[in-house]
Amino acid sequence: MSENTATGLPASIELAWGFREQPKKGPKRALSLTEIVEAGVTVADADGLGSVSMSRVAQELGVATMSLYRYVSAKEELVTLMGDAVIGPAPAIADDENWRSGLVRWAEEQMAVARRHPWSAEIAISGPPVTPNSVRWMEAALRCLRAAGLAPGQQLGSLLLVTQFVRSQALLESQLAAAMRASGDTEETVLSAYTRQLSMLTGPEEFPALHGVLDAGVFEMSAEGQEPDEDFRFGLDRILDGIEVIVARTTAAGTGT
Amino acid sequence: MSENTATGLPASIELAWGFREQPKKGPKRALSLTEIVEAGVTVADADGLGSVSMSRVAQELGVATMSLYRYVSAKEELVTLMGDAVIGPAPAIADDENWRSGLVRWAEEQMAVARRHPWSAEIAISGPPVTPNSVRWMEAALRCLRAAGLAPGQQLGSLLLVTQFVRSQALLESQLAAAMRASGDTEETVLSAYTRQLSMLTGPEEFPALHGVLDAGVFEMSAEGQEPDEDFRFGLDRILDGIEVIVARTTAAGTGT
DNA sequence: TAGCTAATGCGTATGACATACGCAGAGATG
DNA sequence: CATCTCTGCGTATGTCATACGCATTAGCTA
Numbered sequence: 001m002s003e004n005t006a007t008g009l010p011a012s013i014e015l016a017w018g019f020r021e022q023p024k025k026g027p028k029r030a031l032s033l034t035e036i037v038e039a040g041v042t043v044a045d046a047d048g049l050g051s052v053s054m055s056r057v058a059q060e061l062g063v064a065t066m067s068l069y070r071y072v073s074a075k076e077e078l079v080t081l082m083g084d085a086v087i088g089p090a091p092a093i094a095d096d097e098n099w100r101s102g103l104v105r106w107a108e109e110q111m112a113v114a115r116r117h118p119w120s121a122e123i124a125i126s127g128p129p130v131t132p133n134s135v136r137w138m139e140a141a142l143r144c145l146r147a148a149g150l151a152p153g154q155q156l157g158s159l160l161l162v163t164q165f166v167r168s169q170a171l172l173e174s175q176l177a178a179a180m181r182a183s184g185d186t187e188e189t190v191l192s193a194y195t196r197q198l199s200m201l202t203g204p205e206e207f208p209a210l211h212g213v214l215d216a217g218v219f220e221m222s223a224e225g226q227e228p229d230e231d232f233r234f235g236l237d238r239i240l241d242g243i244e245v246i247v248a249r250t251t252a253a254g255t256g257t
Numbered sequence: 258m259s260e261n262t263a264t265g266l267p268a269s270i271e272l273a274w275g276f277r278e279q280p281k282k283g284p285k286r287a288l289s290l291t292e293i294v295e296a297g298v299t300v301a302d303a304d305g306l307g308s309v310s311m312s313r314v315a316q317e318l319g320v321a322t323m324s325l326y327r328y329v330s331a332k333e334e335l336v337t338l339m340g341d342a343v344i345g346p347a348p349a350i351a352d353d354e355n356w357r358s359g360l361v362r363w364a365e366e367q368m369a370v371a372r373r374h375p376w377s378a379e380i381a382i383s384g385p386p387v388t389p390n391s392v393r394w395m396e397a398a399l400r401c402l403r404a405a406g407l408a409p410g411q412q413l414g415s416l417l418l419v420t421q422f423v424r425s426q427a428l429l430e431s432q433l434a435a436a437m438r439a440s441g442d443t444e445e446t447v448l449s450a451y452t453r454q455l456s457m458l459t460g461p462e463e464f465p466a467l468h469g470v471l472d473a474g475v476f477e478m479s480a481e482g483q484e485p486d487e488d489f490r491f492g493l494d495r496i497l498d499g500i501e502v503i504v505a506r507t508t509a510a511g512t513g514t
Numbered sequence: 515t516a517g518c519t520a521a522t523g524c525g526t527a528t529g530a531c532a533t534a535c536g537c538a539g540a541g542a543t544g
Numbered sequence: 545c546a547t548c549t550c551t552g553c554g555t556a557t558g559t560c561a562t563a564c565g566c567a568t569t570a571g572c573t574a
Contacts, residue, residue: 124381197265213413280549
């Protein structure tokens with residue numbers, strides 16, 4: 001609602017960047033932003049993002065609920081900062097690193113984080129990245145894409161593609177895990193339940209392609225697959241193949257003609 | 258929590274599929290699921306998904322809040338069905354249609370829906386599609402991918418890629434529109450504000466690739482671009498290029514060897 | 515050293531909201 | 545007519561985010 005600062009960003013975000021010295025006047029602050037964010041992460045790790053409430057986080061810290069609002073102006077800011085905290089610093093990208101392997105590493109590390117903190121994929125995106133670590137990750141990916149020779153607009157478009165893919169894949173995994181936890185069943189059982197549901201709801205005549213997939217036992221397969229990463233790698237490779245097509249085109253145009 | 262039905266799906270979902278005849282005994286139902294879902298859509302179209310509450314929807318229909326729970330066992334079900342209602346029936350895919358142009362049409366029509374109901378992109382994905390129209394859309398896309406000669410697992414993986422991309426693109430657009438509405442500024446202003454924020458927070462030495470993009474005025478460009486679809490088409494083409502790579506590989510292997 | 519004043523932690527209060535529970539009436543079946 | 549199921553819905557509960565204001569703290573000034 002109100003532009004709090006010079007950048008137009010919430011004070012807590014600027015604080016996370018290290019701007020905004022604390023004033024000299026009043027009593028010392030009993031907490032720090034980092035402490036609060038860490039407490040939020042602890043709660044989310046333990047009981048999921050749904051259990052993160054202002055009062056729960058305050059309780060975790062042994063302070064009153066309203067005290068948190070001296071550090072964060074809304075819950076959404078807390079959650080955003082929690083997301084920033086768990087991705088951590090971006091992977092280092094060497095200048096001479098192959099763009100594709102760099103992006104693979106980028107995506108894999110991001111995925112690893114998401115597996116460590118499944119709730120992080122549930123955080124609703126409320127705007128472009130403005131938080132320190134997420135901007136650092138952005139920089140890392142852009143370095144790869146720039147090295148690949150893409151134009152700025154293409155870099156941004158490609159980055160979006162990769163990020164969103166990792167995100168959605170992580171969300172999928174986390175939902176599968178949640179369904180397993182809720183039902184107490186194995187991954188295989190949960191997936192085959194889905195197959196059964198679709199089979200009961202749809203006829204093979206009206207839904208031939210769907211039944212083609214169901215009959216192939218795809219969902220069961222995905223459980224038996226040695227590599228849990230198989231789906232992830234497939235999607236990632238598809239996206240990178242797609243990017244490679246224009247990389248090749250751009251390079252050819254720049255070199256050949 | 259409880260498996261209500263034979264399929265294990267909530268009663269309202271089965272109802273949406275046309276299963277589950279209404280019982281003969283009690284009073285006639287005053288409402289229908291469709292009516293309720295339409296009322297929800299009306300509210301969301303008018304004031305956004307955030308304004309959809311059980312009481313608000315009930316008010317829209319002139320009934321009491323709790324009455325809705327005779328048709329829907331939780332708000333989440335309502336929202337899921339609202340999402341299903343707005344995507345509507347899937348586009349028809351001719352059997353001899355080129356897989357790629359079929360998917361382009363599929364994605365464009367889905368995007369058109371999302372632009373008509375921006376809130377639909379905000380709906381949290383809580384599991385695989387089980388709702389009638391969304392399964393029909395799934396079928397439509399699978400037909401294209403099957404026609405392309407992909408294996409079932411590849412079909413599913415590719416479908417995921419396209420869906421999630423459309424979804425995230427729609428969400429991005431809707432958030433941009435929301436930011437414009439909130440600030441009263443133009444698209445150009447909102448985007449250049451973001452550029453300014455990043456410029457103030459990051460130094461060109463630490464963030465060379467980022468500044469490369471910022472200096473190119475990418476965000477401003479995207480506002481001046483004649484085609485608002487430009488970003489959408491870029492990402493979509495990238496994904497389809499990526500799919501095409503394995504289509505070609507598969508076809509070559511099947512035909513040549 | 516005695517204020518002055520900004521900043522702090524936090525108690526209280528408000529207003530949404532989802533939803534459990536149970537009742538009174540409807541209406542088909544026996 | 546009696547019964548039993550299903551209806552709409554009033555009431556109540558518990559959770560939450562957050563606005564507001566007060567008492568307290570502690571650096572700065574005189």
